[in-house]
Amino acid sequence: MRYLPLTEADRSAMLETIGAPDVDALFSDVPEEARLTGPIEGLPMHASEMAVEKHMRRLSKKNLAASDAAFFLGAGAYKHHVPASVDHIIQRGEFLTAYTPYQPEIAQGTLQMLFEFQTQVARLYGCHVANASMYDGSTACWEAVAMASRVARGKKRKVVLSGALHPHYAEVVKTMAKFTEDEIAHASPALQAQPDNYGLIARIDDDTSCVVVQYPDILGRVSDLQPIADAAHEKGALLIVVNTEPVALGAIKSPGEMGADIVVGEGQSLGVGLQFGGPYLGLFAVTSPKHVRQMPGRLCGETVDAEGKRGFVLTLSTREQHIRREKATSNICTNSGLCALAFSVHITLLGEKGLRRLAMENHRLACHAADRLAKVPGVSVLNDSFFNEFTVRLGTDARAVVRKLAERDILAGVSLGRLFPDNADLADGLLVAVTETTTEEDIETLASALEEVLS
Amino acid sequence: MARYFTEEHEWIDLEGDTATVGITDYAQGQLGDIVFVELPESGTMLEKGKDAAVVESVKAASDVYAPISGEVTEANAALEDDPALVNTSPEEDGWFFRMTVSDKSQLEGLMDDKAYKSFCDEL
């Protein structure tokens, strides 16, 4: 029991100080009939570090790691190269084993990092203020919808979701709306080269609190959001823009530039890694200073100490659950602090120049892949526009193709059938993501395997 | 002009049909440094005893209840930039909002200056 420092002698001495005959006496408030006398049956006993590592390694070997495959999955989680120093820094005990910075005098490391992170996110999104992170992109999206309802003071009940919003994000919003009784207008996307922004605009009315669009969207398409922003604002609604690939913002306009009111997204691409879906990093930012007090989550702000030195603290805390309780803007407490650090370190290592280069390298390889796949008989590329992810149509059920290719260690992409199981019209769609980690050989491997499987 | 006080430490100045509402010096002293005041928008209908405003210090948010019923005609915009006015001039420049008075009888039973002072002394 290598994590327990007390010795038997310590325990006896301490019991004596306490004045208890044995440790069970300390549990006397637990009703006797519920008190367990021995270790819970059916569970293994303690094990050495070596034995545990062996067990876990065996389980890990049952998975196909992305780096061991020709890998093309995206749909809200992207494989990027994370510089080695990122992992080194987040494993420093002072970051790894710290708590939420409630005692700012001894938490300036976390606080200054959060202030830098907030600034980086706000700039990337073209926003005024970003918070210190949420759980992930999907929950940040829901929190944005809830915030829009607060801004409308509960007087508007309709939420217009773009059909090209990630279906899991839409599901999270729908789940939560069941309980807040917001009305959700949503349909799955049509397989067209351009998103139906005018159809979306037509659904906005006076009862609409917000419009939610994804940029680039779930099919990888990139379009101008300004007309949607204008239409939303005309009806007194907020435009919420969701971004699931922050690297894209090194190449395309920020949502803030196009009139978004709230920008949320998934930060996993930078620093965090795939991790089978979590922990990830929810990003949340607003463009207007007047909305800051309606934001969920923690905010770090600049101030001075008693000697006039610059320092940082958590601030505007009266929005939060530990003070406002049932009137809080959100129930969130723990967020994704360490993932925020990883994101921040990665983006610091890139800098603006590096981020733009990274984005253009992703786009270059994606263009190459789209061109190569378009040459495969039976395959057509849907998109006119994309960043590092695009949709191809295979003319046959893409799920079966994905499974077949997985047997050859090719992870070909995310089938739209997996994302939209209820919509048979989308079943031949395959979402293909290409990043700087994808090689031209990988693309060739995928293309030739598709040729074989589809013929 | 008559000034009334409530047991919730609000003051009300009545001038004709318009009332100006704020919190008392005693209240601001209890709350400590005020960092933000959330005020009702003009046109909001307030009901006596229901939430009207929120006054915040660093670690607390306190609801301010409408002392009487009526419609808000003006919120004190100066508090937006300088919430500290509530600390430095609670009973003058740090007023919260102005409102119409739906029912003057609601003012009956409120305290005057002297009664409020002795009310505070007993706290």
Next chain:
Amino acid sequence: MSAPNQSGWKPGTPVEDHNAMSGPDTVTGNRALMLEEPLLFEIGHVETTGVDLPEPAGAATRLGGMDRAEAIGLPGLSEPEAVRHYTRLSRQNYGIDLGFFPLGSCTMKHNPRLNEKVARMPGFADVHPLQPVQTVRGALEVINELANWLIDLTGMHGVAMSPKAGAHGELCGILCIRAALEARGDARKVVLVPESAHGTNPATAAFAGYEVEDIPATAEGRVDLEALKARLGPDVAAVMITNPNTCGLFERDMKAISDAVHAVGGFVYCDGANFNAIVGKVRPGDLGVDAMHINLHKTFSTPHGGGGPGSGPVVLSEALAPFGPLPYVVRGKDGEVHLVEEENADQYGHTQSFGRMTAFHGQMGMFTRALTYMLSHGADGLKQVAEDAVLNANYVLRSLDDVLDAPFGPSGPCMHEALFSDAGFAEDISTLDLAKGLIDEGYHPMTMYFPLVVHGAMLIEPTETESKAALDQFIAALRSVAERAKAGDATLKTAPHYAPRRRLDETLAARKPVLAYEEPVAPSGQPTMSEQGGR
């Protein structure tokens, strides 16, 4: 009490000027190992990068005409500069690795490094959540194996693994309850929450559309069963109880509370934040609990990371399990583990789910760490964890209750937290002052002003990973600071004196919020620091 340190310095030895930090000013503002660090925006440059990437070829883009024209404003650092920047920042932080961190209700225990190593195995860290199920059987097995541990440790029926943190888990539990009530056509309006509860409890219930009412407490710091019974009725959807509660006490009447709530058709939510005190000693399922979240980042040692990520699986009773969120993982009759999502929920009979709470499967990186920890401790070790955690807390309580007021000390043994009040402090000394004094002694302070039911509350949770020597040193330090607080020592009002920063002006921060960096406007002709290329 034994000598608190080995360095030869004895407590109470006067140091020059009462301030070991006093001395000549330095040009840099640094004081030897205490290093000041500018903001990234003051030292970095947009043209600097620490990552080698090819120059863009300038080929035509297919970005839909949305090519970015504006600068972003993201300064970069080379790798050596970046490592130094963050290393210097890290040194301004307190962490468990550095010392005792008795933050009540947060369970700041040692984070074993094997957990970190395992979480980074490529088969776990480098796997996409939407890979074909055939390529992620091992990951699903981890979830399934962890789920089985949680079910066995709590004596519950099922577990929802996807919630991202404790508060998200609370929401999951309350949504299960609401779904179960709606399924039987029984809309209820009220959730009862004790005043001593974590703020997340009422915030969660309100978020789920419920009115929140208080549950009265007894003078000894527990739920007032009779008063609760009197309030229960057909309008009560649930009661949310923290057990052990935030006063550090076990709710003796838990079973009777559950029975009373069930008798009127309501459900019992248990806040499992304090599970560390009872893991392996008592199973919440045996006490009639319907739903309880488990903070893997507390009881099961996944690191707090300066505020997350956490993980909050929710164990569910038989009555609530059918309503749990998608996706979830089950071991099928074929012996393989399967992922149940929207499309195949019918197949597994999970048709009443209230929906999806998050995009993917939950906090996999926390699952691998927590499972590694459980396997290391085993059933026997986890029982010892609870026993040592409770022993340590009682030792702190009884070693200090002569100098600090322990409002519930007479109620009997505490669980894994010792609670004190500020009674007896000099009039102008507060709990905050005492906490800042502890910082100077080299400790992270305890939780302050929580629970709300105790004046100037100080909630101390030592956890099981502290040695007796570490506790003795802390007790000596807190005893000394408490005596200063009672004596009205004015130097406490200005503490901390030795931290990287003195007390910070939180009023200024809230009145004039500065939440992002803005480059100072340089006098005309003068390049800013970042235009000069940083340091």
